[in-house]
Amino acid sequence: MTEILSMSRAVAALVHDGDTVALEGFTHLIPFAAGHEIIRQGRRDLTLVRMTPDLVYDQLVGAGCARKLVFSWGGNPGVGSLHRVRDALATGWPVTLDIEEHSHAGMANRYVAGASGLPFAVLRGYAGTDLPAHTDTISKVTCPFTGEELAAVRAVNPDVAVVHAQRADRAGNVQLWGILGVQKEAVLASSRALVTVEEVVEELTPVPGSVVLPSWVVDAVVVAPGGAAPSYAHGYYDRDNAAYRAWDAVSRDRDAFTAWLTQLREDG
Template identity: 70%
Template sequence: MATIVPLSDAVADLVRDGDEVALEGNSALIPFAAAHEVIRLRPRDLTLVRMSPDLVYDQLVGAGCARKLVFSWAANPVLGVTGSLHRLQDALVNAWPAPLEIEEHSHAGMTARYVAGASGLPFGMLRGYAGTDLPQYTASVATVRCPFTGEELDAVSALNPDVAIVHAQRADKSGNVQFRGAGGMQREAVLAARRSLVTVEEIVDELSPVPDATVLPSFAVTAVAHAPGGAAPSAADGFYDRDDEAYRAWDEISRDRTRFGLWLEGIRVEGTDTV
């Protein structure tokens, strides 16, 4: 059953050196506050998993927390195809602040991996990798033959992160979680993970029914932390919109190691969550 704990305590308890960590959220409800708490605690050698790495993983990579990234697309979404993640690029090209290994998938492949992990299955299947060289270079991709039709299909190993971290609108005092808006793989990531943390905008006595909202039951969640504004600068439907100016500002901050270092020092020392 989920316990309601302060954010700093939850991150300190759940995220450990060498963990595989998934911070999910599809352009909205991205758990920035939790990610910044991870940066403050400085765990090392993390394998970061995410459908679409953007600013939050650029920051974690730049902080030296990661040794590997498992992903399907990476960019600053406000700047589109020109929106490079400069800290990620620096790690890949120059091994700064540390070398970074990458494992790339399509969105469909990552989805199949999460669904398999959430379903307690060893692998997922899709057709989208046919004709590619991914099986040659990616250990989590293989081929299987259907026992019913004989068709050869692509197989991807299940994702079962050590920790999944997501953000939601609200939870009740028992730790049941409700989130709505732009959906992603938050539910599947939590169900697939060994441990999970959900940060929320508010904690209420009882959850009210909301059309199209998803509920994660308390028994599927390890910890819930009250973190108002915890998804900013991304959006939280019903609470705040995405701060596009913060995303644009990050492009300049992250281009320069010195300027990034000043931002990082503010996160570590002052506990600011400005971007």
């Protein structure tokens, strides 16, 4: 049964040291508030999975929470690089970081396979790249019907998926809309799911194009207004472009980042 919990209780119950954690959301609905609570609780040795790592994963890596990053693109959207990730890869500060890189299509298909209970997914992809030579979750299969050689990617099944949504009802059914990524697939592929929402309502009224995650796939709902900021929540608030630009200077400098980290922990 889905529980409506505080952020601290939900993260303590569902995110553990050594877990594989997927914080998903594309362009908007990025679960920043949950990521910040993971940092405050000092989780370590996490394998962080995300199609498009941006600021929240830069922050988690800089805080020393991660030992591995599994992704298909990484950067500060519209601004530049993730400098805490770059520092970890180049110097091992604050801890060494392993990476596993895929294409967008490959990562999306890994989630779909995991959600479908399949061991791998098949796609036309990776041709002309050297990713298969460096990534042991990419292989090849021959189609039994046509003889065509295709790419195969191992399913990904995180221990816990963390997503943000616009709203949930009191039974724990979750509704999200706008530009969608792989939130649904990540939740279905994972053993546990934590969903932060802008609000809890008595009834989920229909919204064109919305996705509803039923309560039986959600372990905990956390009411976290503004929980996707500085990304946006469609219908609730806009993207804070200035925050993304400001992060570039913070993330470039270890002292500036350490000051940001100290303030984050104090604010919690």
